[in-house]
Amino acid sequence: MAKKDTVVYPAIFEPDTKVDAINVTFPDVPEAITYGRNEEEAAYYANDALGLALVSRGNLPKASSVKDVKLSKDQYVVLIAVDLEEAKRKIRKPTIRKNTTIPADLNEEAQKAGINFSEVLTDALRERLHE
Template sequence: MKRIVTYPAIFKPIDKDIYFISFPDVKGAVTEGHGLKDAFSMASDALATMLYDEKKLPKITNPKDINLDDDGSFVALVSADLTSAADNFEKTVRKNVTVPYNLATQAEEKHMNFSKILTEALREKLNYQG
């Protein structure tokens, strides 16, 4: 039986045709996409990554109740198939890391996903094929 969830996401334009996406109800579910098609795909992946093994799902905010900045941001509903995600994702663990302040600041300004970057770097360093 498929387990599909839908949550409101905030799409904020950060550059020409690049969107930063966050979920007000799902802490840590942030990503970015290049163009709307990619942004929606990345948003669905981020949502699935954060929720695929959660027993109790966060409460869903009514999209009409989400306040937006006057910067072109918009709210859209994003769905994710948690059943497929559980099959495709590895179990994750939270790690606390320390990085130089200037790198962290620059990365945050560019809305970079630290978890994704660290995972990619570890896979490359370890020649991980899984």
Template sequence: MDKHIYPAVFEKGEVKGYTVTFPDLPGAITEGDDIEEALTMARECLELHLYGLEEDEEEIPLPSKPTSIEVSKDSFVTLVEIRLGPIRDEMMNKSITKNVTIPRWLEREAAKEKLNFSQVLQYALKERLGIKDK
């Protein structure tokens, strides 16, 4: 499923801002200086948490009903909706750093030709794996 809606608990901070937790997702915690920032951070937190569960091949728990969640007088429950598709796309296209080992003479020759090592490696990997650019 691509769309997920989970209840989030917004708890008013002692001085300012809000702490946001997701009762169904232990460890999914964030905060914001005001309601708007807290809601933005809650969406991002939910996206990354569910993406992480999916990547680790862990079961994504079903969300609770908002009415079943009890909160203190300085807190409230609201629903946070996200779609995992755009997050998957973003994360899969995120650049990562890999160390490679090549002979010194090869590095020198490539440097003389001003080759971009990342581009050459990507090209070679795609060629080897039979992947065509879209």
């Protein structure tokens, strides 16, 4: 059972082989657009994009039924759930700059892989603090 402040909307996932990514749009919330390098990342960013759009717009559009979503070739539907209270907290939180030290070889590998250091550190801290 979903929490009281949780909403669920269908997202259209569309693989883009030119850039090896999955584009994500929402038929009911057209301003929520994102992508990811794989399904897991696309779903993660879809949650953030949808939450930001819904909180920013102030009203909640009616979510389409999955069976009513029109798809073209290679597209598929994924349901994305958003906790609106959590989305509001994310928007209100200011960020601060932290200086950190890591081994040079690890830094080179991470940069080559296009890793966002702030995102990784934030995710690791959230995981560690919420165990």
